[in-house]
Amino acid sequence: MAYLKKNTRGAVPGLAVHFERKTDHHTNKEIDVAKTYRNQDLMTDGSDMLSRFNERLNDVYCMKRDDVKALATWIVTLPEELAEVPYEQQEAFFEATKQFLDDRYGQENAVAAVVHYDETTPHLHYAFVPVVFDAKKQRYKVSAKQVLTRHDLQTFHDDLDRFKTVLANMKKAQLQSQRNAEQTSHELSKVKEQLADVKADHQKLKKAHQQLQDSQQESQSIDNAMRDMIKNDDGVDSIKQSDVEARGILYKLDHNELTKNKIEAASWLNILTTARHDRETKIDHKRLDWGIDQVKALINRLVELARDLFKGIMR
Incomplete structure (x- = not known):
């Protein structure tokens, strides 16, 4: 699910071209350029990977050797259980994964976080400068050896798997919430139908009541007419x-x-x-x-x- 690679300064420009799709001529035949528009850049500062990398190196100490591993990259693929979920849920997974990596390695060290949907399996490319604090010289320095220790690598997948479990629970809760919403919507529709029936019955009762009133008024009119006629013709008062x-x-x-x-x-x-x-x-x-x-x-x-x-x- 996740793969780590340590890179020298010289590899960064090429990685930037690949991550940010700066060319349509790819050596990777799995890339479908027709789907590249779906790719997602999770870094929203308006800059690019190479600029962020150089800016971060200017803020910290880095040895001037060509073999220094100045950039680390994680590739995190989409879990199989999320393969068929809507695009919005996949997008949420990668955003949460970026947050997990930011918390682990420092958001200030991140230089790229790009999701590729134009290859066989959606995946996140996360690149960062491995920085530690040098207590002896009281400065921050680049050191992949000290950041990406054996302990870090041994615990990474366990921590990420626990993170996946949390996401899975979140997904279950979301699905349950969706089902509850659908159930509520269904019940609301039934209530609306019942309300429509009640309104229809009310209109019928109202009409029947009006007819009854009209009938009573007609009967009363006939009653009064009969009494007047008898009084006038026969002289009977009661x-x-x-x-x-x-x-x-x-x-x-x-x-x-x-x-x-x-x-x-x-x-x-x-x-x-x-x-x-x-x-x-x-x-x-x-x-x-x-x-x-x-x-x-x-x-x-x-x-x-x-x-x-x-x-x-x-x-």
Whole structure:
């Protein structure tokens, strides 16, 4: 997963060309220049690798020998478990890996951190100047031997693997968070659907309530009209409610305003029959008998209509 190389000053320009893709003519045949645009430079100071390298060497002591290992490079490849995850998650892995290396070797010593997506396997090139503090001479100096000790190399992969474990746990937590978000979104959609149903039911109830109010107002209007008519025509100041209801039904029968509801028709029949049996009724008995016959005939028609409809469905 991770590979270390120690480099001399003379190798730096060539490494910079490779890391930063300063040419389209590569000796490495695995490089797909059509994908180079996806590569990511994690150093965001606007400079380049060679400039950073020279600047850092100017700040510290380095022996003037050609064989001095003045630059160290780590190659960290993308773990297999992240091979199929979205680009954003791979990008986050490499950014976190750079932070791990910065913390280990000093961010001030880093001169390059480039992610290559244009080769077979995505990987990070991390380059840094191996710097230590020389307590004897009270200065910082370049020393790959003292920075990249056997202990450092022995613990590096273990530390990086622990770092991977943390990332894996972070990934699991992220996936769980994503699942929770999807579940919440699904539940929210269900709630929205239920709310839409409630709103639809509310509109139906509102409409039914309005119809009921209209019906009650109509009944009250007929009631008042009946009372005024009786008062004006017959000189009667008071009348039973049952007579008013019966007269309203007779009025509807006279004007052929027939109900299509069998239950309502049965209610009409009951009201007319009650008025017919009331000795104090002011309605002519013959007129009540006529009304009762009309409603009975209406009920019979409604029953036959329902029976014919049922037969049609059964066929």
